[in-house]
Amino acid sequence: MKNIIFAFKDDLPKYKQIYEQFKLLIEQGKLDANEQLPSIRELAHSLQVSRNTTLMAYEQLVAEGYIRGEGRKGFINELETLSFQETLSSHYKKPPESLNPILIDFRAGAVDQEHFPLKIWRRMSNQVLTLSESFQYGEPFGEVCLREQIATYLLQARGVKTDAHSIIIGSSTQQMLINLGHILKDDFLSIIVENPGYDGARESFKFHQFSFETLPVHETGADLLQLERMKSRLIYVTPSHHSPYGVSMPIQQRHTLIQWINKMKGYIIEDDYDSEFRYTQQPFPALASIDSARVIYLGNFSKSFLPGIRLSYMVLPQPLLNRYKKQFLNFESTTSILSQFTMAKFMESGEWNRHIKRMRLVYKQKMQHLVSEFKKQFDQNISIIGEQSGLYLLVKVYSERSEEWLIQQASLYGVKVYPTSIYFVNNNTDIPIIKLGFTNLSFEDIQLGVKLLKKAWS
Structure with missing residues (x-):
């Protein structure tokens, strides 16, 4: 040759x-x-x-x-x-499909079925079906009863002072961002996004042809010093649980960001997903609790309760709220009226707060078990990122193997794990980092999954 x-x-x-x-x-x-x-x-x-x-x-x-x-x-x-x-x-450079059945799926976004309040949710759903309002189309911006409950919850849990009138109900974070982009694109041509950061948000902004500036985020947090050289007056951040690193923005940085946006006279889009699940201390106050005039607040029930419920919400500052309602007044709501009524009853009865407290303990124990198993099996060959909060873990694997190889090899042993390269603007990481959700796995599943990964990656 x-x-x-x-x-x-x-x-x-x-x-x-x-x-x-x-x-x-x-x-x-x-x-x-x-x-x-x-x-x-x-x-x-x-x-x-x-x-x-x-x-x-x-x-x-x-x-x-x-x-x-x-x-x-x-x-x-x-x-x-x-x-x-x-x-x-x-x-298309896709790895070949594994013929091995998937035994353990470390997918992020699933919920713990064993602890889901199925009987309570079913009972309340049945009650909702007896209401005459359930057989109508409903309010275009969400049912008032749910918006009132969300306003109460945000004040108690996140320190955000708002009212039902300022809250918009939607089906997903991406859908809310696409709608929001429609009213922002006339005043803002570009937006600052985190790098790495939530790829779904970037796709929503691309839909409206925003140009990007990128804010570097490291495992220790965001580099806010870079803001001084940027021209955009619009920024999207995940300060409570960065996507994907999981780091929380400390209170000093939150005030720095608020001061910067006031100087720029723009807006912060605060995606507060996963904020309920912090395991080492109480969650930091939301950015919107510091300055509601310059912060657009996003939250959802998909991560904390049930993905299939398709319920998200957005709190808008008054000038944007008026424009948003004028623009979308004649559009039907994108989420189920039955889910809205049921969630409103669920929150009003106190079941929501009980569910969050219960699941915070359950998920903390699962997170600790996953971390313990990785440390036991892999010793010094990995480092763990994001164990203080959230519903997934990142594992940095020190080897010459690529992310693609690690995922493919894991599948050969019946384990499904997920990439993080999609969160980077250039889809490239120096050292492969694998994402592992754990919420719908038992302790036995977690233990088996890590053992199989050890065999797969050795």
């Missing part, structure tokens, strides 16, 4: 560049079918990389059908023998 020599670039893992080079040579017909490949050791020596790096490249080529192994030797496959599905898959 011809010598494979090329210059490595700095922005991609070396194993991936080797894989791409071989793939290109095979697809262009520059390597003959059934031609023998250099050994892992020979290729590593030729390219001045580790044997592990060449092994990873070969493994990916085998998985996608470009090469095959026969004994201890490797050979080029005939391109025509690749199935249409394999070709399509490799074109």
Whole structure:
């Protein structure tokens, strides 16, 4: 075989560049079918990389059908023998589907079914169906009874002073952001977003063709000093539980951000998701509790209660509220009137506060168990991010393996884990970081899942 020599670039893992080079040579017909490949050791020596790096490249080529192994030797496959599905898959750079059944799914966003108040929710839902109002379309901005309950809750739990009139009910955070973007785009051409940050928010802003400035966020918090060089007067942040790092913005930084936005005469969009679940101390007050005139507050019931309920809410400052209601007055509500009435009863009866207190303890115990199992199984090969709050954990894996490889390898052992590269504006992390939700897993599931990951990643 011809010598494979090329210059490595700095922005991609070396194993991936080797894989791409071989793939290109095979697809262009520059390597003959059934031609023998250099050994892992020979290729590593030729390219001045580790044997592990060449092994990873070969493994990916085998998985996608470009090469095959026969004994201890490797050979080029005939391109025509690749199935249409394999070709399509490799074109989009998707890992091959695992044939192994998923035993443990570390998906974030599910809820603990065992502790869900099913009987109470069902009883209240049945009561709601006896109301004549349940057989109508309802209010375009949400039912008043629910908005009143949310206003009471926000004052008690988050220190936000508002009233039912200032609250808008919607189906999801993304839907609220798309609607909000419609009334903001005439006055604001750009927006500051966190990097890394919630990709769903970025997609909502892209919908209205906002240009982006990025605020760097590290595992220790946001770099607010960078705000001084930015021109945008609109910023989207997740201060109570950063997405994805999970770090909370300290009170000093919150005041700094408020002072900056007042100077800029713009608005902060505060996404307060997961704020109920802080395990080491009481949650910090919301930004909207410090200055309601410059903060647009977003909250939802999907993470803390039930994803399928499709209930979110937004508190708007008065100037934006008037414009929003004028713009969307003739549009029907995007969320179920039955869910709204039931949640209003659930909150009014005190069940909501009882549920949050109960689940905070349940999820704290699960978080601690997950952290304990990782420390037991992986020792010094990982670091854990975000264990103080929230409904998922991040695990930084110190190895030459890529995020894609870690996820694919886990699936071969029946474990589904999730990427964090999607949260980065350039979809790139120096060291792979894996996201693991735990809310709908038992203690036994968590223990088994981590043991399987240990086998998969060893």
